[in-house]
Amino acid sequence: MNLDFKKRISVEEVEEGKSLQPKFDNRGLIPVITVDINNNEILMHGYMNEEAFKLSMKSLEAHYWSRSRNCIWKKGETSGLKQIVKEIKIDDDQDCIIFKVELGGLKASCHVGYKSCFYRKLTMKNKEYTNILEFTENEKVFDPKKIYGDTPNPTKL
Amino acid sequence: MNLDFKKRISVEEVEEGKSLQPKFDNRGLIPVITVDINNNEILMHGYMNEEAFKLSMKSLEAHYWSRSRNCIWKKGETSGLKQIVKEIKIDDDQDCIIFKVELGGLKASCHVGYKSCFYRKLTMKNKEYTNILEFTENEKVFDPKKIYGDTPNPTKL
Numbered sequence: 001m002n003l004d005f006k007k008r009i010s011v012e013e014v015e016e017g018k019s020l021q022p023k024f025d026n027r028g029l030i031p032v033i034t035v036d037i038n039n040n041e042i043l044m045h046g047y048m049n050e051e052a053f054k055l056s057m058k059s060l061e062a063h064y065w066s067r068s069r070n071c072i073w074k075k076g077e078t079s080g081l082k083q084i085v086k087e088i089k090i091d092d093d094q095d096c097i098i099f100k101v102e103l104g105g106l107k108a109s110c111h112v113g114y115k116s117c118f119y120r121k122l123t124m125k126n127k128e129y130t131n132i133l134e135f136t137e138n139e140k141v142f143d144p145k146k147i148y149g150d151t152p153n154p155t156k157l
Numbered sequence: 158m159n160l161d162f163k164k165r166i167s168v169e170e171v172e173e174g175k176s177l178q179p180k181f182d183n184r185g186l187i188p189v190i191t192v193d194i195n196n197n198e199i200l201m202h203g204y205m206n207e208e209a210f211k212l213s214m215k216s217l218e219a220h221y222w223s224r225s226r227n228c229i230w231k232k233g234e235t236s237g238l239k240q241i242v243k244e245i246k247i248d249d250d251q252d253c254i255i256f257k258v259e260l261g262g263l264k265a266s267c268h269v270g271y272k273s274c275f276y277r278k279l280t281m282k283n284k285e286y287t288n289i290l291e292f293t294e295n296e297k298v299f300d301p302k303k304i305y306g307d308t309p310n311p312t313k314l
Contacts, residue, residue: 020288040197131177
């Protein structure tokens with residue numbers, strides 16, 4: 001199927017139209033929010049280039065652009081933590097995507113071993129948020145050393 | 158309260174520690190996913206600079222960085238569509254934030270008039286996603302002309 005994206009020439013068409021006209025930033029990337037379709041929990045926040053987006057659309061398996069490795073990254077290729085894309089949403093100005101996914105493998109998504117990458121929240125004190133974090137997931141789903149071995153850690157300082 | 162962020166010097170501390178060490182990109186921005194705390198629906202995807210983040214932490218009202226207007230943007234200042242920040246989460250490498258919010262005003266978030274900015278999904282054909290969109294919200298919550306008047310539209314081509 002032809003998946004070419006139409007050129008963005010009208011704000012009205014971008015916001016109110018039925019034509020997919022995604023906006024990639026100056027790095028050629030668009031952010032993706034990945035959500036567990038079963039409970040709407042946000043699992044991760046990644047990026048896609050045009051090729052990763054089209055691969056996801058065609059294969060129904062989530063593909064991202066790895067900014068740390070500088071390559072297309074088919075989720076689960078190393079870890080088995082695949083994501084089947086059950087729904088794709090796009091926002092008003094078409095510069096952000098949501099993937100609603102069914103988790104494969106160990107039913108987790110985060111390379112640190114937790115289900116979601118968002119396993120910490122900010123604590124509060126005197127009705128303000130502080131810079132001290134609290135864990136919201138108490139146990140890891142898996143041991144990342146067993147799953148990833150010596151693969152370089154994608155987290156950069 | 159002192160809200161200064163500690164310097165990122167250890168991947169282990171960033172991923173597994175209890176110290177808030179957010180990473181701002183080369184524009185000085187960090188992405189924020191805003192969620193309705195009542196049903197986990199994703200409302201919008203925005204950005205904050207350090208000042209907007211600290212204002213949100215102190216005031217409990219969502220502040221963003223407007224890339225189109227190039228300024229701090231206190232959500233709801235023009236429209237009344239305020240967001241009270243009930244929970245703040247951060248991801249593994251601390252380069253993305255979630256705001257769980259209680260919506261004020263008309264209980265909507267999107268400048269086009271819908272509740273969520275994600276009011277369209279990709280349709281499917283022959284077990285692939287297509288570049289044709291379908292609306293998932295059938296009615297606007299408000300008329301943007303009445304709320305925003307002549308304010309320039311933030312959507313850019």
